[in-house]
Amino acid sequence: MKKENWTYLTEIVLLGFSDFQSMQELLFCLVLMFYLMALMGNSLILILTIFSPTLHTPMYFFLCNLSFVEIGYNSTISPKMLVNLLSDNQTIYFWVCGCQIVTECCLLCVMAYDRYAAICKPLQYTYIMNYRECVNFVAASWTFGILMGLGQSVSIFTLPFCGLDRISHFFCDIMPVLRLTSTDTYKNEVANAILTMMFALIPLLLILFSYILIISTILMMPVAKNRQKAFSTCSSHLTVVLLYYGTITAAYIHPNSANSQDNNRFLALLYTVVTPSLNPIIYSLRNKEIKAAFTKTIAKLCVFLG
Numbered sequence: 001m002k003k004e005n006w007t008y009l010t011e012i013v014l015l016g017f018s019d020f021q022s023m024q025e026l027l028f029c030l031v032l033m034f035y036l037m038a039l040m041g042n043s044l045i046l047i048l049t050i051f052s053p054t055l056h057t058p059m060y061f062f063l064c065n066l067s068f069v070e071i072g073y074n075s076t077i078s079p080k081m082l083v084n085l086l087s088d089n090q091t092i093y094f095w096v097c098g099c100q101i102v103t104e105c106c107l108l109c110v111m112a113y114d115r116y117a118a119i120c121k122p123l124q125y126t127y128i129m130n131y132r133e134c135v136n137f138v139a140a141s142w143t144f145g146i147l148m149g150l151g152q153s154v155s156i157f158t159l160p161f162c163g164l165d166r167i168s169h170f171f172c173d174i175m176p177v178l179r180l181t182s183t184d185t186y187k188n189e190v191a192n193a194i195l196t197m198m199f200a201l202i203p204l205l206l207i208l209f210s211y212i213l214i215i216s217t218i219l220m221m222p223v224a225k226n227r228q229k230a231f232s233t234c235s236s237h238l239t240v241v242l243l244y245y246g247t248i249t250a251a252y253i254h255p256n257s258a259n260s261q262d263n264n265r266f267l268a269l270l271y272t273v274v275t276p277s278l279n280p281i282i283y284s285l286r287n288k289e290i291k292a293a294f295t296k297t298i299a300k301l302c303v304f305l306g
Contacts, residue, residue, distance in 0.1 A: 016084045016170035017265065028085040031269075034277040035078040041280025042067035045290070052293035058129040059118070062111045063283060065138050069107060070276040077171045077272050084170065106141035108241055109203035112210040113137075115234050120217045148199050155188055169265060171272065204245055211238065236283045243278065247271035 017027055049055045049064040117128045159181045167176040178188055211234070218230045247270040284290050 013166040014080070014084055014170055015166055015168045016081060018084075019168075024085050028082060031078055031081055031085070031273055034273045035074060035082070037277035038070060038074045038078075038273075038280075041277060041284070042070045044294070045280050045283065046071075048290060048293045048297060052297065054289060055293050058114050058134045059111065060289075061134050062107055062114060062138065065141070066107045066111070067280065070279060074273065074276045081170045081273075105200050105203040106144050107138070108237075108244065109206050110137040110141060111237050112207040112241070115237060116210040116214055118233065119214050119230050144199060155191065159183065159188070169268070171268070200248075207241055236287055239282050240279050243275055243282075244271065247275055 017023060020027075045067040046064055049060045049067075114129055117125050121128060159178075167180065169176050175189070175192075178192075181188075214230075214234060218227050221227045221230065247267065250267050250270075284294070
């Protein structure tokens with residue numbers, strides 16, 4: 001193809017679920033419900049963590065940042081999908097789907113390390129997880145996420161395209177976008193796979209390694225009550241990790257088939273829309289400290305209003 005016929009991608013038409021016309025209203029209601037749940041739940045965790053002194057600990061500092069990431073990540077996808085489900089304006093700028101997934105992987109890894117330090121190094125915990133180190137961990141997570149998103153965006157923007165700008169997805173997933181290019185994308189796909197392994201698989205391996213050490217330490221505790229208490233402090237985080245990585249694995253690691261594209265979109269709904277709404281519920285229902293902070297906050301609000 002002649003170079004003068006090339007174009008550079010600035011906007012993408014997201015076809016979303018337009019091939020499921022009978023499901024548009026149902027999908028709109030479900031996406032709206034989960035989006036509002038995610039906004040309210042994660043906003044509540046942010047407010048409680050900031051204004052409750054009992055939650056000013058490393059674990060809740062990381063959880064606060066995770067909730068902020070969930071709000072931002074969900075807000076770059078769900079509102080546009082809601083508009084697309086009810087209108088014909090399905091274009092979107094590619095850069096808005098940037099780097100939140102990578103940041104979340106890093107934060108989950110840091111939270112696993114926090115649990116490792118609390119259980120395996122209890123006497124050194126306050127020294128290991130001091131305020132400065134917590135800030136450094138979060139800053140590193142955001143930096144890695146931004147660099148990953150920037151690198152992918154630049155590599156996509158600089159590719160030549162031949163006028164095709166439609167993808168059968170509801171957000172700017174990397175692989176569908178790469179298929180629009182008019183050149184061989186093998187090197188880009190390899191680079192994307194390497195980056196994905198570096199910024200998603202490596203945190204997962206570190207999380208698994210942390211939990212191997214945590215479980216080994218817990219099993220060596222002589223008192224059953226202490227073992228149960230230690231397990232309970234990890235259960236919420238471990239549930240979120242399994243939910244997050246489980247849905248991503250199901251969406252991206254599956255055999256190619258005629259229905260894989262449809263399956264990919266519906267599985268992607270789980271980790272982009274459903275998971276951010278479930279994480280606050282998981283942490284709230286299984287966490288006495290958050291429940292206590294919520295009760296105290298409501299009591300103070302009632303006194304203030306009364």
